[in-house]
Amino acid sequence: MGQLTCCKDSSWAHERDLGHAEGFEYLLGKCRRCGVPWMNVFCVATGITGYERATPSDVEAIQSIPDGPELKKPSEKGGGQLNR
Numbered sequence: 687m688g689q690l691t692c693c694k695d696s697s698w699a700h701e702r703d704l705g706h707a708e709g710f711e712y713l714l715g716k717c718r719r720c721g722v723p724w725m726n727v728f729c730v731a732t733g734i735t736g737y738e739r740a741t742p743s744d745v746e747a748i749q750s751i752p753d754g755p756e757l758k759k760p761s762e763k764g765g766g767q768l769n770r
């Protein structure tokens with residue numbers, strides 16, 4: 687986790703709530719200056735917040751997820767039960 691590193695004086699614009707997973711809240715947004723997508727990651731337990739660069743494929747995957755309370759992660763499905 688870190689700060690926005692795309693621009694010198696970047697600020698983050700919130701676009702969408704992604705829900706939460708494993709004690710973290712995820713928000714999708716972008717840099718107000720250059721429009722690069724960033725995810726804001728917030729740790730509920732510690733209050734620590736940071737930013738992670740979101741790749742175009744991340745954004746595409748995120749936007750294809752219907753609104754819901756949880757991010758679905760393979761690791762939460764009870765490991766080893768994936769069908770491939």
Ligand SMILES: [Zn+2]
Binds near residue numbers: 718721
């Ligand atoms: Zn920027």
